Amino acid sequence: MKKSSRHSKIAGDFAESLVLYWLSKSGYECARVDHTGIDIIAADKAGQARIGISVQCRSRLAGREKESLNLHEFEKAREACRAFSCKPYAALVVDGGNIIRCFMVSLDHLEQIASGTSGAQRYWLMSDKFLKKNKDDANIQRFELAYTNLNWPDLE
Template identity: 45%
Template sequence: MEVNKSSRHSKITGDFSESLILYWLSKYGFECALVDHTGIDIIANNPHTNEVMGISVKSRSRNTGKEGQYVAITNDNFPKVERACDAFNCEPYFAVVVDEGCKIYAFITSMEHLFELHPKASTRVSWKMSQKWLETYQEDPEVIMIEFEHSTLSWW
């Protein structure tokens, strides 16, 4: 089935991804809130570590044939996240949400670990989405990984 996305799909994807991460954290006991602040989208208190997390959510909705492409996080994001986390006394984290094919992947990791996995290039950090990297993230105790499988059973 060919999919023609709406003109607002990027905005809707971002809102959905923020809500998905917020929901999943809440489901597992994190006290958390969606925030409208430059640099971070969610503030969450981790009940396992007592750490307060400032989370920037990055999301992509991939068309058929574009699966496995990396998610670029431009370098101008990192100082904004650091400033927001300093203001709210929290630790910087990133969540990456990718809808591709029949799966939605969500990842959460600290900004520090993000840089360990994918060092900054001249303009960006590239969150890799190849099968090799999906397996690496799944085995990494510092990356929270969530995978949803979906199918459209009936549609217009």
């Protein structure tokens, strides 16, 4: 499958919409924001918990589903969250194979479990070993969507 020249932008918009949808479906009041460091602000119905979310998305071609995600720097999200009185979170959306996976985790916890060292490039691993190790981590909210291309023509 070939990606379009605008695929990164389209995938990012899709990921933000998908996370918004899932938060809304889960009872959160949420809005997309255009601010350096965060893409979404969400609050529970009681207004007790407010989070600022930096969404990152990767679309992997077949055979590359296990490649890690290079994570954004955390400080810009933290600064934005301080300004809006939010707890900083990351939502990591990975489209690989026939599954779209979303992982939502606080930046504090993400810093503890991400590969790499503070101040250097950090990674979210997609290896079976890493995903199995963190499968039952209560600090990582997750959902998966499985899909099948039933009749999608090759337009070439």
